[in-house]
Amino acid sequence: MCKEQMKNIYLPYEARIEDIKVETEDGNLKTYRIVFEKDEDKRNWSHVPGQFAMLSIAGKGEIPIGIASSPTEKDFLLFTVNRAGVVTTALHKMDKGEPIGVRGPLGNGFPVDGELKGKNIVIIAGGFAFTTLRATLIYLLENRSDYGKITVIYGARTPGMLLYKDELKSWQERDDLECHITVDREAPGWDGLVGFVPTIAGQVKPSPENSAALICGPPIMIKFTMPPLEEIGWKDDQVYLSLENRMKCGVGICGHCNVGPVYVCKDGPVFKRSEVQKLPVEF
Amino acid sequence: MKPLALFKSELDGFLKELSRDYDIFGPKRQKKGYLDWGEIEGLSDLDLSPGVTKTSIKSFFLPQPEVLFEFSTRAREERAFRLKEPKCPDRKRVLFGVRPCDARSIYLNSMPYKDDCYFQKNIERNIVIGLFCKAHLSTCFCTWVGGSPTSTDGMDIGVYELEDSFIFLPFSQRGQEFLRDKGLREIGQKEEEQIDAYKNHAPEGISEGVDIAKEFSQKSLFDLYDARFWQEVTDPCLNCGTCTFLCPTCYCFDIQDEVLRGKGRRIRYWDSCMFPLFTLHASGHNPRGEKVKRVRNRFMHKLKYFPDRFGPISCVGCGRCVRDCPVSIDIRQVIRQFLEI
Amino acid sequence: MSTINEKITTEIRKVAKELLEKDEVAAFLGYTEGTVPMVMKPFVARRPEDVEKLFWNSFCVLNLANYLPLVLQSLEPPRRPNDPLPEGPLPRVGVLATGCWSRNMVVQIKENQIERERVIIVGISSRGMVDRKKVQAQVDHLEITEVIEEDHKLIVKGPGFTKEINRWDVVRDNCKSCVHPDPVIYDEVIGDFSGGRQVPKRFGDIQEIEDMDIEERWKWFQEEISSCIRCYACRNACPLCYCPTCFVDDSRPQWVGKSIDKTDTALFHILRAFHCAGRCTDCGACESACPMGIRMRLFTKKLYKDCMELYGFEPGLRIDEPLPLTTFKLEDPQDYILQQGQKGEEK
Numbered sequence: 027m028c029k030e031q032m033k034n035i036y037l038p039y040e041a042r043i044e045d046i047k048v049e050t051e052d053g054n055l056k057t058y059r060i061v062f063e064k065d066e067d068k069r070n071w072s073h074v075p076g077q078f079a080m081l082s083i084a085g086k087g088e089i090p091i092g093i094a095s096s097p098t099e100k101d102f103l104l105f106t107v108n109r110a111g112v113v114t115t116a117l118h119k120m121d122k123g124e125p126i127g128v129r130g131p132l133g134n135g136f137p138v139d140g141e142l143k144g145k146n147i148v149i150i151a152g153g154f155a156f157t158t159l160r161a162t163l164i165y166l167l168e169n170r171s172d173y174g175k176i177t178v179i180y181g182a183r184t185p186g187m188l189l190y191k192d193e194l195k196s197w198q199e200r201d202d203l204e205c206h207i208t209v210d211r212e213a214p215g216w217d218g219l220v221g222f223v224p225t226i227a228g229q230v231k232p233s234p235e236n237s238a239a240l241i242c243g244p245p246i247m248i249k250f251t252m253p254p255l256e257e258i259g260w261k262d263d264q265v266y267l268s269l270e271n272r273m274k275c276g277v278g279i280c281g282h283c284n285v286g287p288v289y290v291c292k293d294g295p296v297f298k299r300s301e302v303q304k305l306p307v308e309f
Numbered sequence: 310m311k312p313l314a315l316f317k318s319e320l321d322g323f324l325k326e327l328s329r330d331y332d333i334f335g336p337k338r339q340k341k342g343y344l345d346w347g348e349i350e351g352l353s354d355l356d357l358s359p360g361v362t363k364t365s366i367k368s369f370f371l372p373q374p375e376v377l378f379e380f381s382t383r384a385r386e387e388r389a390f391r392l393k394e395p396k397c398p399d400r401k402r403v404l405f406g407v408r409p410c411d412a413r414s415i416y417l418n419s420m421p422y423k424d425d426c427y428f429q430k431n432i433e434r435n436i437v438i439g440l441f442c443k444a445h446l447s448t449c450f451c452t453w454v455g456g457s458p459t460s461t462d463g464m465d466i467g468v469y470e471l472e473d474s475f476i477f478l479p480f481s482q483r484g485q486e487f488l489r490d491k492g493l494r495e496i497g498q499k500e501e502e503q504i505d506a507y508k509n510h511a512p513e514g515i516s517e518g519v520d521i522a523k524e525f526s527q528k529s530l531f532d533l534y535d536a537r538f539w540q541e542v543t544d545p546c547l548n549c550g551t552c553t554f555l556c557p558t559c560y561c562f563d564i565q566d567e568v569l570r571g572k573g574r575r576i577r578y579w580d581s582c583m584f585p586l587f588t589l590h591a592s593g594h595n596p597r598g599e600k601v602k603r604v605r606n607r608f609m610h611k612l613k614y615f616p617d618r619f620g621p622i623s624c625v626g627c628g629r630c631v632r633d634c635p636v637s638i639d640i641r642q643v644i645r646q647f648l649e650i
Numbered sequence: 651m652s653t654i655n656e657k658i659t660t661e662i663r664k665v666a667k668e669l670l671e672k673d674e675v676a677a678f679l680g681y682t683e684g685t686v687p688m689v690m691k692p693f694v695a696r697r698p699e700d701v702e703k704l705f706w707n708s709f710c711v712l713n714l715a716n717y718l719p720l721v722l723q724s725l726e727p728p729r730r731p732n733d734p735l736p737e738g739p740l741p742r743v744g745v746l747a748t749g750c751w752s753r754n755m756v757v758q759i760k761e762n763q764i765e766r767e768r769v770i771i772v773g774i775s776s777r778g779m780v781d782r783k784k785v786q787a788q789v790d791h792l793e794i795t796e797v798i799e800e801d802h803k804l805i806v807k808g809p810g811f812t813k814e815i816n817r818w819d820v821v822r823d824n825c826k827s828c829v830h831p832d833p834v835i836y837d838e839v840i841g842d843f844s845g846g847r848q849v850p851k852r853f854g855d856i857q858e859i860e861d862m863d864i865e866e867r868w869k870w871f872q873e874e875i876s877s878c879i880r881c882y883a884c885r886n887a888c889p890l891c892y893c894p895t896c897f898v899d900d901s902r903p904q905w906v907g908k909s910i911d912k913t914d915t916a917l918f919h920i921l922r923a924f925h926c927a928g929r930c931t932d933c934g935a936c937e938s939a940c941p942m943g944i945r946m947r948l949f950t951k952k953l954y955k956d957c958m959e960l961y962g963f964e965p966g967l968r969i970d971e972p973l974p975l976t977t978f979k980l981e982d983p984q985d986y987i988l989q990q991g992q993k994g995e996e997k
Contacts, residue, residue, distance in 0.1 A: 032426035036377045036564075036575075040390050063389075084384035085568045087575075111591030112901055125390050271596065272588050274564045274580075279421050281561030281582060284606070285596075286530060287614040306534050308588075308596040308606075341877070341943035342783070342791045360793060363942070364879065373879075374909035444809070447795045448686060545692040547716075550881035551941045567907055578909035581881075586899050600720070635712065635883050635939035637684025637691045 035277050038082040038127025039067040041103075046122060049106060051186025055154050056118060057094065057106045060126060073097055074135030075162035076240075076268060076296045080276050081105060081117065082127025089113035090273045090291070093131060094157040096164035103128065106157040106189060132276040133295050136162050136240055136266060138169075146174035148232040150251055152181050152223045152243030156189050158268060159242050163197070170202055177232050181208040181223040185216045206230055223247050228254030240266045252299075262300035269295050269302070269309045285309045310485050313477045313493035314500055320475060321352035323491070327403060331436070334369065335405040336362045349405060357406055357470060359444035361627045365557035366411040369404060370418065370431045374578035377427070377564070382573040397430065406440040410451045410627040412463035414557030419463075420619040421560065436487055438477075439464035441507065448628030449512045450641055455522060455621050459508060471503045512626075522616045525647060533613055534605065538646045542608075543601040545636035550581035552630035552638070553607065558623045561587075582606050608643050652801045654841075658706040658774060661840040662746065665772055666701040669744045675770055676725045676741035679714050680704045687797045688782035692717055706746075707799050708780040708817065711938035714745055715754035715889040719763050742768045748776035750824075750933035752833035753966025754889040757929050760973060763892055766835075773836030775843045778818070778825030779934070780804070783943055785820045789813055824934035824947055827852050834967055853955045855948060871916070871949075877942040878915045880908070884936035884946050885922060890929045897921060923949035928957045928975045931966050 045059040060081075062068040073079075073093055080088040089111065095104035109118045120126070136142060136158075147166060151159045159180075166173050178197065182188045188207065198205045208219035208226045219226055224247065232239070232255075239260065241248055248267060255265070271283035271290040278292030286306045288294065315323055327333055328350055337347030338356045345363040349355055381391040415437065422428035442449075442458035451457055461467050465484035469476040476496055479485040525533075553559040563580035566573060580587060583604070588597045597603050615623035624640065631639050666678040682693035682703045690709045694717075695701050725741040747755060752771060758764045786794065789806055796807040804815045818826075825831075829852060832843040851857070859867060882898075885891045898906045898918050906921075907914035923946070930950040937947040957963050961974040 032424070032429060034394065034426050035424060036427075036577075037392060037394065038390075040392065042388070082390075084380045084390055085382060085566050085573050087566045088564060112904075114591070120385075123388060125384050125388055127390055127392075270590070272590055274562070277424065279425060279560075280563070280577075280580070281610075282563075282580070282587060284610070284614065286534070286609070287617050304530070306531075308602065338791075339877070342787055343943070345877075374911075446793050544694045544717075547712075547883060547886040547939065549883035549886040549939070550879075551883045551939075554879045554881045555941060563908065565904075565908060576909060584882075584899070586895070586901075631686060633941035634689070635887060635941070637686060637689040639685040642685065 036129070036275070038080065038088075038129040039071070040064065041067075041126050041128045043120060043122055043124050043126055044102060046120075049189045049191075050154075050182075051184065054109045054118075055106055055189065056109075057104055057189075058117070058126075060103045060105065060128060061101065062128070063125075068101075071103075071131070073131035075138055075165045076135035076158045077131040077133045078158070078276075078295065079103070079105070079128050079130030079132060081107075081113070082129060083113055083116050083120070084125070084127070086116040087113050088127070088129065088274075089117075090132070090276060092158035092161075092268070092295075094160050096161045096168065098165055098168040104161075106154065106160075108154050129276065133291060134293065136296050138162065138165055142238055143172050144174065144236075146176070146233070146235070146237040148177045148179070148237060148239040150179045150223060150227055150239060150241045150243070152247040153183070153187070154189060155242035155244070155268070156180055159240060160190055160193070162240060167200075167203065174236065175204070176202070177204040177206070177230065179206045179208070179223060179227050179230060179232075181210065181219075181221075181226065183210045185209050185213050185218075204230075222250070224250035224254060227251050228257075231258050234258060234260040234264060238264050238266060240268075242268045262303060263298050265299035266296055267299055267302055269297060271309050310479050310488070312496045312504075313488055313491075314496045315475045315477065315493050317473055317475065320355075324349060324355070324405070325351050326491075331401050331403040333403045333405055339363070355406065357440060359442065360446040360449070361408050361410060361629060363629075363633075364555060365627065365629060366404065366407055366414060367418070367557050367560070369402065369435050370415060370428055371560060371562065371579070372431070374576040375427055377575045377577060380573045380575070382568050382571055384573070397434075401434055401436060403436045403438060405438045406468075407437050407464065408442060408627070409439060409458060409460040409462075409464075409467075410449075410456055410625040411557050412437055412439045413451075413456045413460055413625045414627075415463035417462075417558050417619075417621060417623055417625065418560050436483065437463060437465045439467040441467055441469055443470065443507055445512045446628060446632075448631045449626060450628060451626035452512050453521060453641070453644065454624045454626045455520075456625050458512075469504050469507055471500055471507075474500060476500060476504060519648070521612075521644060521648065522620065522622045525612055525622070526616050528613075528647070528650060530613065530617075532650050533647060534609065536646065536650055538643075539601050539605050542638060542643060542646075543604040546583075546600060546604050546638055547635060548583045548585070548600055548603065549635070550579075550583055551633055551635065553581035553583055554579055555629040555633055557625055557627060557629075558611065559607075582610070604638075608640065611640070612644065612647055652707065652799045654777070654801050655707045655799060658841055659704065662704050662706055662772070662774075663701045665838055665840065666695055666704060666744060667698050669770060670695065670698045670701065674742065675744040677721055678704075678744040679717055679721055680746050681706065681710045681714075687794050688780070688785060694721055706774070708777070708804075708821075709782065710746075711779045711781075711822065711935065712887055713751050713754055713889050713933045713935040714747065715751050715758060716887060716935065718743065718745060718755070718758065718769065718889075719892065722764060722768055740768060742770055744770040744772060747771045747773050747833045747836060749828065749830040749832050749834065750776070750931040750966075752835050753830065753931040754933060756835060756966040756969050757931070757973075758889060759969060761929075766969075770838065771833065771836045772838045772840060773833030773843075774840045775833070776825065776828070776831045778821035778828070778831070779938075780817065780820050781822040781938070784822075785815060788815050788820065822934050822938065823855060824932045824937070824951070827855070828932070830931075830964075830967070835969065853951070856952050856955050859948065859952070872912065874948075875915055875919050875944055875946075876912075878910065878919070878944055879942060880910055880915065880918070881941065883939040883941060884944075887935040887939035888926070889933075889935075890926050891922070919946055919949060922946075923953055926950050927953035928961070928963065928973055929965050930954055 040063040044061045047057045049055040078092045091105045273283045274280040278289040283290040333349040335349040336344045343363045379393045461480045465481045562577045611623040669675045678695040681690045684691045798805040963974045
């Protein structure tokens, strides 16, 4: 039972899967377009790029997923989901039109309307961690004049493992955006960059001057991306990372996602690298 | 409001009268010999021996399990969730004989649970009648961690047990309203003197004038995190959930869906950071995969992370973990080791 | 102080010190004193000077075999999950073992949880460990602040009382009915072995439950587990419970609910008991670890009895004996293990 006057932070909004798109050649990543059942919920919803939400499947449970759509995309939410655990496997078996719960938005998000304003932005992503950075990039492009130079470095194992392929193409064609898409190894039909994200970052050499970098990817990628950036003068407080941990409540109570004194779900998932350095490595 | 009094001989009638409007719970001697919470209908059910009950007060605030909501098990076919929030039971509860340490845990847990409507509803539902301690066990250490045998944190009403009577003092608006019209009499002169004499039974503090919450918040996180004693603290640990489940201030939970006899429900239930699966990612990666990291997390959370965030230490010194840890891991030793750093 | 325990403690320290000093072992697993009366703390001595902390008395109720795999693993050079073991002998661990603990080590060796070459077993014949819950009952559950153990009695003190208790009166039920107090495998010996014990009604407690009618028995079972808080102290204290993911924790699929639903709790206890059948040595660690006083040892002991009656088998007595539930004999009444028309080979 719930105290009447209070908002029930555990109750999901009722929503529906409007569309499903298979993103990658292995079929393990799908993007779900979700719409709210009630207009009221749709009106009340507002998020910041970098935030996440809990997706709910009746009888299976909840799972935290980064919001892949920008707040500027008004009529729907996008979630790109990797098939890994119980809930995501169930989600992968669902069809268009099926009901889904959405609880959120949760977490802090990237400071797109704060510290990032007026800065050159470098987005560095590896694998399927690109999702909330897609949301961010769309937002930046919609508010293009608020930011300086925008650089994107994004890589996946193979061309078929890249997310949002159509959009990548359109971004590469824009002249207000520098877009470096890379794959780990040579592949038939691929005439783009080849090499790991850290290597490409080292070649692109984005200037640290009045800049911020937003990095999402596997820990190993982040580890190797830092040295080439540091070499050209990047400081830890210019670098934003998005952490992941097992989460249950999403609101900083249940205790699952703590990294030392901080809760990834509530205080994060976005942290400056200088803040992460002050935490134990429990993520 | 002035303190009110009740002769001991009147308590049975008082409880019986109360049980018409409230479900009453209090310390009750169990078949296995220990004290634990049980339903109280009259004085004969109640056992006010010194010391804390086996399990803590938290099951009245964080019930095991708590239904968050129900949903249709045919959600997919019906193309709708049909979420239903559980109804609130009409009857209120009186928790009688809550020791100051347990009562303080309600106050401490309210900090992280500030916005949790289920916890807050239980706060509303439970009237906490505390019982101050006139004796303590060897495992008690409330005075180390910001509490005391006469601490009123978390109580609606506090009770002194005197020679022939009980003295009731309200500490909240609700407590005041509750005591009104309960037929209690005014306190006598002799009783007032007895209360004053009551106050010299506290367990010894860890050391005169040391505020350990303040001490620990001034220490560097990594000095404590990387301390050398963790391995030795961890060696005997079974990684069971005894300490966390008996602890009044261990409040972590997990959420899960259960589908049962045609009904779906989302519940939350107690979880323990001692369990390896607590932090396991779907990818297989586990940030606290090793036992030593889990043991360290439990103590660090109570003694450093929580105070850094909220102020007080997340421990009330009830000594349950000390008393029932199968391998005698003792948080008091860890506190001492923290102080040495 | 008990002269018997004092002598054993001195011997343990001597043996442990020698093993550590000569680098025969990298760690020695024993017991040290806890901070509350009647609770001992398993202890890993890693340096010769640590042995001064080793103690022995009648409250060493947990099974040290339970700690062996993790301590052994902690001494191996760090490697990733699929990396091969390093060449050459790995560091060894010295460990104390009574009859049941040593039998669990036999089970662990047979189930590939530990390697015989990597443990130096220091055998002690058990005089029976004391059940602290029985001691508490003897003093009406008043708080006990000090217990002095003599050879045949305990002197129990609390605020305002002192009581002498006959040691044997408060020995654990499993120890009282134990016929194998002597270690079955060992490399060193401390004290004398007893040569085995005679017990009149070894399974008397089980017989009593078997004699109940089915409803009464179910009621007894339900009541016994009614206070379970699902802390898993029983499971985690058990040297047999080493599954990387226990069926109660598994979420793919979710076999059992994780809260304290009656059916879920019953399922946990029943399945755990069956999982230990033919492997459990009745060491009593589960029951001693339980904070709620649940006698779950009676569940496993029933299966111990069944295994004895059905297969004539007692776990961990001989290292060369096959385990009954992983063995098939041609004369077994069930033939489901054979493919149709085929005759299998005895394993």
